[in-house]
Structure formats: C-alpha cells, structure tokens
Amino acid sequence: MSEAYTSPRKRTARRPPADTVGTPAQARELRAQGRKTMRKLLDASMRVFAERGFHAARVDDIVRAARTSHGTFYLYFANKEDLLRALALECAQDLDALAVGLGPITPDRAGAAQLRQFLDAFFSTYRRYGPVIRAWMEGRVDDREAQRLGLHAFTDIATALGRRMHEAGAPSDHTSVAALMALLERSAYFLVSRRVEVDNDTLLDTMTCVVHRGFFAAPLLGQPGRPRVDR
Amino acid sequence: MSEAYTSPRKRTARRPPADTVGTPAQARELRAQGRKTMRKLLDASMRVFAERGFHAARVDDIVRAARTSHGTFYLYFANKEDLLRALALECAQDLDALAVGLGPITPDRAGAAQLRQFLDAFFSTYRRYGPVIRAWMEGRVDDREAQRLGLHAFTDIATALGRRMHEAGAPSDHTSVAALMALLERSAYFLVSRRVEVDNDTLLDTMTCVVHRGFFAAPLLGQPGRPRVDR
Amino acid sequence: MSEAYTSPRKRTARRPPADTVGTPAQARELRAQGRKTMRKLLDASMRVFAERGFHAARVDDIVRAARTSHGTFYLYFANKEDLLRALALECAQDLDALAVGLGPITPDRAGAAQLRQFLDAFFSTYRRYGPVIRAWMEGRVDDREAQRLGLHAFTDIATALGRRMHEAGAPSDHTSVAALMALLERSAYFLVSRRVEVDNDTLLDTMTCVVHRGFFAAPLLGQPGRPRVDR
Amino acid sequence: MSEAYTSPRKRTARRPPADTVGTPAQARELRAQGRKTMRKLLDASMRVFAERGFHAARVDDIVRAARTSHGTFYLYFANKEDLLRALALECAQDLDALAVGLGPITPDRAGAAQLRQFLDAFFSTYRRYGPVIRAWMEGRVDDREAQRLGLHAFTDIATALGRRMHEAGAPSDHTSVAALMALLERSAYFLVSRRVEVDNDTLLDTMTCVVHRGFFAAPLLGQPGRPRVDR
DNA sequence: TATGAATGAGTGTTCATTCAT
DNA sequence: TATGAATGAACACTCATTCAT
Numbered sequence: 001m002s003e004a005y006t007s008p009r010k011r012t013a014r015r016p017p018a019d020t021v022g023t024p025a026q027a028r029e030l031r032a033q034g035r036k037t038m039r040k041l042l043d044a045s046m047r048v049f050a051e052r053g054f055h056a057a058r059v060d061d062i063v064r065a066a067r068t069s070h071g072t073f074y075l076y077f078a079n080k081e082d083l084l085r086a087l088a089l090e091c092a093q094d095l096d097a098l099a100v101g102l103g104p105i106t107p108d109r110a111g112a113a114q115l116r117q118f119l120d121a122f123f124s125t126y127r128r129y130g131p132v133i134r135a136w137m138e139g140r141v142d143d144r145e146a147q148r149l150g151l152h153a154f155t156d157i158a159t160a161l162g163r164r165m166h167e168a169g170a171p172s173d174h175t176s177v178a179a180l181m182a183l184l185e186r187s188a189y190f191l192v193s194r195r196v197e198v199d200n201d202t203l204l205d206t207m208t209c210v211v212h213r214g215f216f217a218a219p220l221l222g223q224p225g226r227p228r229v230d231r
Numbered sequence: 232m233s234e235a236y237t238s239p240r241k242r243t244a245r246r247p248p249a250d251t252v253g254t255p256a257q258a259r260e261l262r263a264q265g266r267k268t269m270r271k272l273l274d275a276s277m278r279v280f281a282e283r284g285f286h287a288a289r290v291d292d293i294v295r296a297a298r299t300s301h302g303t304f305y306l307y308f309a310n311k312e313d314l315l316r317a318l319a320l321e322c323a324q325d326l327d328a329l330a331v332g333l334g335p336i337t338p339d340r341a342g343a344a345q346l347r348q349f350l351d352a353f354f355s356t357y358r359r360y361g362p363v364i365r366a367w368m369e370g371r372v373d374d375r376e377a378q379r380l381g382l383h384a385f386t387d388i389a390t391a392l393g394r395r396m397h398e399a400g401a402p403s404d405h406t407s408v409a410a411l412m413a414l415l416e417r418s419a420y421f422l423v424s425r426r427v428e429v430d431n432d433t434l435l436d437t438m439t440c441v442v443h444r445g446f447f448a449a450p451l452l453g454q455p456g457r458p459r460v461d462r
Numbered sequence: 463m464s465e466a467y468t469s470p471r472k473r474t475a476r477r478p479p480a481d482t483v484g485t486p487a488q489a490r491e492l493r494a495q496g497r498k499t500m501r502k503l504l505d506a507s508m509r510v511f512a513e514r515g516f517h518a519a520r521v522d523d524i525v526r527a528a529r530t531s532h533g534t535f536y537l538y539f540a541n542k543e544d545l546l547r548a549l550a551l552e553c554a555q556d557l558d559a560l561a562v563g564l565g566p567i568t569p570d571r572a573g574a575a576q577l578r579q580f581l582d583a584f585f586s587t588y589r590r591y592g593p594v595i596r597a598w599m600e601g602r603v604d605d606r607e608a609q610r611l612g613l614h615a616f617t618d619i620a621t622a623l624g625r626r627m628h629e630a631g632a633p634s635d636h637t638s639v640a641a642l643m644a645l646l647e648r649s650a651y652f653l654v655s656r657r658v659e660v661d662n663d664t665l666l667d668t669m670t671c672v673v674h675r676g677f678f679a680a681p682l683l684g685q686p687g688r689p690r691v692d693r
Numbered sequence: 694m695s696e697a698y699t700s701p702r703k704r705t706a707r708r709p710p711a712d713t714v715g716t717p718a719q720a721r722e723l724r725a726q727g728r729k730t731m732r733k734l735l736d737a738s739m740r741v742f743a744e745r746g747f748h749a750a751r752v753d754d755i756v757r758a759a760r761t762s763h764g765t766f767y768l769y770f771a772n773k774e775d776l777l778r779a780l781a782l783e784c785a786q787d788l789d790a791l792a793v794g795l796g797p798i799t800p801d802r803a804g805a806a807q808l809r810q811f812l813d814a815f816f817s818t819y820r821r822y823g824p825v826i827r828a829w830m831e832g833r834v835d836d837r838e839a840q841r842l843g844l845h846a847f848t849d850i851a852t853a854l855g856r857r858m859h860e861a862g863a864p865s866d867h868t869s870v871a872a873l874m875a876l877l878e879r880s881a882y883f884l885v886s887r888r889v890e891v892d893n894d895t896l897l898d899t900m901t902c903v904v905h906r907g908f909f910a911a912p913l914l915g916q917p918g919r920p921r922v923d924r
Numbered sequence: 925t926a927t928g929a930a931t932g933a934g935t936g937t938t939c940a941t942t943c944a945t
Numbered sequence: 946t947a948t949g950a951a952t953g954a955a956c957a958c959t960c961a962t963t964c965a966t
C-alpha cells in the first residue's frame with residue numbers, strides 16, 4: 001500500500017484531443033515549489049474538512065485556507081474527489097502502519113497495555129484523518145478509487161484485529177470484528193468531534209477495558225488508572 | 232416527549248430567513264386529506280433519506296417519491312430542516328419508548344435475553360430512523376430544535392443504560408456509557424447501510440455477547456446460537 | 463459622503479441570510495477586468511431598473527443586459543439589494559454635489575437663473591438615478607444601509623434648500639421643505655418616466671417660476687422663455 | 694364615470710367552452726351574502742395594500758385579512774389586477790367628485806379657503822386609495838382598464854384645476870398643471886406614508902399657501918394659522 | 925357559495941469547474 | 946506555475962391560480 005499519489009490532472013470527462021488518455025494518472029513531475037503548493041492544499045483541506053466535513057467544504061474554503069487560488073487547486077487535483085483520494089492514500093498508509101504494528105493482545109495487563117497503545121495510535125490517526133474516514137463511511141463518495149482505498153485500509157486493520165482476537169480465543173468471526181470496528185470508529189468520532197464530552201485518557205482507559213473484555217475475552221482486571229467511579 | 236408536530240405554516244411577515252425561521256409552528260388545522268399528504272411526504276422522505284442521506288437528498292427527490300409537487304412540500308414544511316424536525320420528533324418518541332422499556336440487565340441468561348431484546352428494538356428503530364439519527368450525529372443540522380430533540384432522545388437512552396450498568400456493578404461513568412452508545416449507533420449503521428456484510432441475527436448475537444461482557448461485566452456465558460466460528 | 467463602495471464578497475461562514483447579510487464589505491481587490499465587469503453590471507442594472515423598476519427587475523434581466531452570467535453577478539454583489547446599495551452610494555454622491563453647489567436664490571432674475579440651474583442638475587441626476595431614488599421612496603427596500611444613504615442624501619439637499627428659503631425670507635419650516643422635495647421628486651419622475659407629457663425645457667421654466675414664487679417668496683417676474691400659453 | 698363594477702370572473706386567458714365570451718365583464722348577479730363577501734375582500738385588500746403596497750401584497754395576505762379563502766377570492770375577482778380595477782373604479786369616483794366640487798380659487802382668503810378644502814378632501818381620498826393611485830403612478834399595472842381609469846380620474850382633476858388656474862390668471866398650460874398634480878400626489882404620499890414627518894394640518898396650511906402663490910398667482914397673504922417659523 | 929389542497933412556472937442563489945492572462 | 950474572472954447547471958423556495966369537495 002505504498003503507491004505514491006500521482007495527480008490525475010486531466011482525467012476529466014471531456015477529453016477531446018490526442019492526449020495521454022489511457023494512462024489515467026499521468027502526473028506531471030513536480031518540482032520543489034509544486035510539491036510545496038500541493039502540500040499546502042492537502043493540509044489546508046484537512047483543516048477545512050475537520051471543521052465543515054468533506055461534503056460541506058467548498059473548494060473556495062480550501063483555497064482560501066491554503067492562501068492560493070481556484071486555478072491552482074485544479075492544477076493539482078482534478079476535482080474535490082481527487083483531493084479526497086490523495087488524502088485517502090495518506091490515511092490508508094497510516095492505518096496500514098497501525099495494522100502492521102498491532103502485537104498480540106494477551107488476557108493479562110501486557111495485553112491491555114498493547115491494546116491501549118493501539119487505541120491511542122488509532123485515535124491519533126483519526127484525529128488527523130477523521131473527515132476522510134467519515135467520507136468513506138458515509139458512502140457518498142463517488143470516486144471508486146477512494147472508496148477502494150478506504151475499504152482496503154479498514155479491511156487491513158480488521159484482519160489484524162481479527163487475527164489477534166482469534167489468538168486470544170475470542171470469537172473472531174466477521175461480525176464480531178465489524179462490531180469492534182464500529183466501536184473504534186464511533187468512539188474516535190465522539191472524541192474528536194467533541195459532540196460528546198469525553199477526554200482522551202478516560203476514553204482510552206474505558207475502551208481498553210471494554211474491548212479487552214468484550215472482544216478479547218479477557219477477565220475483569222483491576223486496571224490501574226481506570227476510575228471505577230459511577231457518573 | 233409527546234409533543235405533537237405542528238406544521239410550521241409560518242407567516243414570516245417579511246423575509247423568511249431561508250433557514251429555521253423564528254415562528255416554527257403556527258399550524259393550520261389539517262383535514263383528513265391534508266394529514267394524508269403530510270404523511271405521504273414524511274414517509275417518502277424517509278425512503279429518500281435512507282437512500283441518499285439527509286444532506287444529499289433534494290426536495291425534488293422527496294416530492295417525486297411522494298408523487299406530489301414542489302409547492303405542496305412547502306405547504307406542509309417550511310424547508311428540509313423543518314421536515315427533519317418533524318421526523319426527529321417521531322424518532323425521539325420511538326427512542327423514548329425504548330429507554331422506558333429497558334429492564335434490568337442481570338449477568339445471567341435472562342439479562343442477556345433482556346439485552347438482546349433491547350438491541351433488537353434499537354436496530355428496528357434505527358432501520359426506520361437511521362438517517363435522522365445520522366443527521367444528528369453528523370452535527371451539520373442547523374435546526375436548533377431538531378438538534379435538541381436528538382440530544383434529548385440519546386440522553387434518555389444513555390441514562391437508562393447507565394442506570395442498568397450501575398445496577399450490574401459495571402462502570403457506568405459518562406465515558407463508558409458514551410462508548411456503548413457509539414457501539415450501538417455504528418453497529419446499527421453497519422447493519423442498515425449494508426456497507427458491511429452483517430446479518431441481523433448474527434449481529435444481535437454478537438452484540439448481546441459483547442455488550443453483556445464488555446459493558447455489563449457479565450461472565451462469558453456459552454450463549455446458545457452464538458456461532459463460535461472464526462471467519 | 464465619499465465612502466467608496468466595496469464589493470461585499472462576504473464569507474458568511476454558514477448561512478447567508480438571503481438578505482442584506484451582516485458582513486457587507488469584505489471586498490476583494492478588483493483588478494482592471496473586475497472593475498470593468500462591475501461597471502458593466504452597474505450600468506446595465508440602471509438601464510433595467512429604468513425600464514422595469516427596481517422591484518420588478520430580475521437578476522436575469524440585469525445579467526442579460528450586461529451580457530454576462532448569473533454567476534458573475536453574484537461575484538460582485540451579494541444580491542439585488544446589495545447592488546442597489548452600490549448605486550445608492552453613487553447617487554448619494556451626485557445629490558451631495560448638488561446640495562453643495564446650490565447658491566442663494568434671490569428674488570430677482572439672478573435667483574431664478576440659479577434655481578433653474580439647480581433644477582436642471584437635479585433632473586439630470588434623476589434621469590440617471592431615478593429608479594434608485596424611487597426605490598428609497600417606495601420604502602420597500604429592506605437594506606438598512608441603502609435606506610440610510612437615501613435619507614441622508616435627501617436630507618442634505620433639503621437642508622441646503624431650507625437654508626436658501628430662509629435667506630429668501632420664505633417659510634423654511636420642515637413641512638415647507640418637504641413639500642418642495644415632493645414637488646421636485648415627482649416632477650422629475652413625470653419628466654423621466656414619460657407618464658405625463660412634459661418636455662425638459664418647458665418643465666424647467668414652469669418649475670423655476672412656480673418654485674421661485676411658491677417656495678422662495680419671489681414676486682411674479684415676467685420670465686423670458688416662459689410661455690404664458692394655456693393648454 | 695359612474696359605471697358600476699362588474700366582476701369579470703371568467704375573463705381569463707384559457708376559455709374553452711361555449712361561455713359568455715365576448716361579453717367580458719359578465720358579472721354574476723350577487724345576492725346579499727355575495728356582496729358582503731366582496732366588500733370584505735375589497736376592504737381587506739385596501740388594508741393590505743396600505744401596509745405592503747400593491748405589488749408586494751400577496752393574495753394570501755388579502756384572504757387572510759378578509760378571513761376568507763383563496764377559492765373565494767377567485768370567485769369574485771379574476772385575479773389581483775382585477776381587484777385593483779374594482780378599487781380603481783371606486784377611487785376614480787371619489788376623485789371625480791373632488792373635481793366636480795372644486796370651486797373657483799380667487800386670490801383672496803376665500804380662494805385660499807376653497808383651496809384648503811379641496812386639498813383636505815384630496816388628502817382624505819389619498820389616505821384611502823393611496824395604494825391604488827400609486828399603483829397607477831408606478832405604471833407597472835398590466836391591466837389596461839385600470840390604467841385607463843387612473844388616467845381618466847387624474848385627467849379630470851387636472852382639467853378642473855387647470856380651469857381654475859386659468860380663471861385666476863395663472864399659467865394653466867399642461868406642464869403647469871402636471872407640476873401641480875405632482876406636488877399634490879407626492880405631498881399626500883409623504884403625509885400618508887409617514888416617510889416624512891408632516892402632520893395633516895401643518896401640511897394643509899403649507900400647501901394652501903404654496904399652491905395659492907405658486908400655481909394660482911395669489912399674492913402673499915398673511916394666512917392665519919400658518920406658522921412662519923423656521924425649522 | 926365557500927373552502928383548503930394542489931400545482932408548477934418563475935426567481936434568487938450557490939458552487940464546482942474552466943478560461944484567459 | 947499561478948491567478949482572478951467567468952460560467953451555468955443545480956437547487957431551494959414563492960405564489961398566483963386552479964381544482965375537488
């Protein structure tokens with residue numbers, strides 16, 4: 001999953017003259033300045049998406065945030081979806097790393113620690129790429145490629161988790177893994193969107209405990225730092 | 232929460248601010264035919280929202296689905312947000328009933344059964360009102376009232392669940408309950424949206440088990456019907 | 463009153479209230495071409511307003527007259543009201559100049575000449591900005607700013623006239639001045655709208671005579687060029 | 694000008710079957726109740742027009758004000774213009790009476806009194822029918838008949854005034870009379886619309902004086918009640 | 925005679941995308 | 946490589962008028 005993003009400028013519908021059609025993602029070679037501008041756009045878009053969400057975000061918002069122009073935007077991306085695709089690639093790489101780095105989740109405190117670390121990393125990625133992930137989830141993305149990337153990345157993580165669940169002797173069928181993914185995604189959303197009042201550490205503790213017991217068949221451990229306080 | 236929806240045939244003396252309007256409900260009394268048409272619109276909109284999502288849905292889609300005209304739509308609703316508000320009210324009532332009907336979740340099979348039944352009902356409601364709930368979640372709803380309703384309904388359920396968690400001796404702090412809500416909502420979404428391949432019964436079994444253990448501190452019960460199969 | 467109009471390319475963070483918007487002027491710096499297009503729109507709108515009146519004029523009429531597109535219009539003006547505001551500013555500046563240039567109206571022929579010159583200038587301005595002035599008069603303009611400008615401009619002229627009436631020893635109370643303004647505005651309207659058959663010179667003569675005698679306490683002068691013909 | 698208004702129901706464009714076409718204003722004979730309803734609509738419309746103006750007024754506003762229904766409106770009037778025509782007829786009759794009742798305007802106090810009385814009556818009529826008159830003035834009325842009525846009524850008054858001006862030895866050419874009409878109409882508008890602060894009596898005094906001197910060649914009379922105060 | 929419901933053409937406004945410089 | 950200007954299809958909403966009861 002280390003394909004590099006290649007700007008698909010000129011992959012638009014109307015394509016009349018003898019051009020490099022057929023070779024869809026025919027990126028121009030970018031020089032230093034070009035790379036910098038593209039980076040500016042990618043970063044700006046993440047900020048805008050975080051605030052408004054992908055669909056509500058306007059190209060205008062993005063270029064303003066990136067302190068550049070409309071024309072420039074379309075110099076680097078074929079359209080908004082194409083930008084999403086580029087972000088999706090970065091995000092998928094991040095998630096991929098997560099999947100690769102996930103060690104065994106034993107029923108003891110070591111397993112809990114491993115799990116916590118994974119969750120922490122997941123939340124971190126979500127903080128950055130949440131809007132992209134949600135765009136996948138919402139399923140209103142027309143772009144096949146972006147969809148595929150999202151699916152792929154999620155499947156990778158799901159597979160990794162499923163394997164660890166299996167090792168732990170817990171049910172690791174498709175549905176169980178899906179439920180875990182559901183919990184992960186939405187908890188991260190709550191955390192990041194601030195729609196629900198949760199703070200990072202408390203959520204990490206809670207999730208570690210819940211997931212360990214609920215999905216990895218761990219016994220109830222008196223976990224340190226886990227406040228057993230009722231609300 | 233049994234406030235009835237009153238069609239906002241407002242008389243925005245001058246400019247109707249194009250948004251949620253100030254005078255939300257100055258409903259004409261509807262006769263039989265009027266009620267029928269309104270119902271048609273509400274039902275059609277649910278179908279359209281289910282397919283396209285609230286934001287992507289066009290008023291035009293709705294009226295086409297309801298086999299009525301554009302003008303008629305605005306005879307019953309001030310705008311799309313107002314329609315959402317009406318649906319939100321119905322949804323909130325459904326969710327409210329769920330909260331009220333939730334019995335104690337004991338650690339034994341009876342508790343599991345109770346839980347399963349609740350989940351079943353929740354999924355059912357989600358099947359119908361999912362788009363409305365997601366509109367709340369996405370937080371891009373401008374309408375204050377609809378937001379309030381959504382928050383209120385979710386808080387009600389969360390409170391009921393929290394109480395049962397507390398009774399069960401499990402952590403029932405704010406964060407734990409939030410995590411449970413996250414799991415419920417997104418699982419239902421996966422189920423309903425068909426974005427992930429899960430079938431109703433399997434998900435019910437899985438969720439019952441996971442939630443029972445993860446959130447209600449139940450021991451691992453050899454639950455009947457729970458396939459221990461790995462994928 | 464030399465505030466320059468600044469195109470209201472506002473960034474109504476969320477909903478643009480469909481009306482006068484809060485952030486009226488966050489103008490982009492316009493380049494030569496931009497200025498030209500804006501001018502084209504302003505001029506075209508004057509032509510359209512002259513023909514249809516402000517309220518009846520459609521944005522579509524304006525852009526057609528300006529040989530540009532719908533989108534372009536909204537690139538320069540937030541809406542029709544905003545365009546009116548821009549025109550109002552120009553008009554107010556014109557009227558202001560009139561007020562400043564008004565010399566003393568003595569009871570002799572010199573006074574009559576001065577008056578005639580003023581009336582001529584007033585009619586001239588009215589020929590250009592009549593529709594704007596009438597939009598003020600009709601009082602159906604929602605835009606506060608445009609209203610303020612109109613009121614201000616009229617007050618300026620009224621004040622100047624009042625002072626000259628006072629000097630001339632004629633009644634210069636509020637009501638008298640108002641009556642004079644009424645006469646000026648409506649005569650100009652008759653002249654410009656061609657609703658009543660009057661030609662410019664005849665009207666100038668008539669008005670000079672009538673106003674001189676009626677509002678500036680002048681004696682009946684045998685004014686040259688004044689046809690004493692009955693109709 | 695004492696033609697009675699006959700509801701032109703069925704003078705609409707589409708007119709397929711063997712109906713009383715050709716006889717355009719084929720009013721149904723109205724019974725007592727019908728007359729009452731029609732009156733209700735006429736009165737309500739005047740109220741609404743006074744508040745919003747003819748063009749901005751919605752049929753919906755009118756029927757609400759008249760506490761009746763849309764359907765009923767179109768039972769009595771072919772459309773909004775048709776309603777205007779009916780009001781125009783009433784108004785024209787009022788104005789007609791004014792024209793007929795206008796006595797000679799002598800240069801002395803008796804003439805001033807006569808003039809004052811006329812102005813008072815004119816303002817009175819304007820208070821009631823101002824919106825109708827303005828609809829004529831604005832010239833945006835499609836209806837030929839209503840236009841004709843308006844023109845006719847104004848011409849009648851203008852003729853009567855012109856005659857009296859002639860008798861008084863003042864210029865009574867077309868343009869002079871037009872200027873007087875301009876002054877009358879707009880003053881009345883200022884008075885009624887409250888766009889300018891003038892009160893009835895003061896305006897009457899001022900107008901009497903100004904018109905007497907300006908249009909009827911009267912000398913400066915120390916008119917009683919005329920405050921010579923500057924503002 | 926009266927009514928509330930229904931209709932759809934008309935209008936304002938937005939915004940992704942293309943163009944000329 | 947960068948930019949601001951231009952475009953027009955798409956969409957929300959209004960309201961005069963007609964219809965069925």
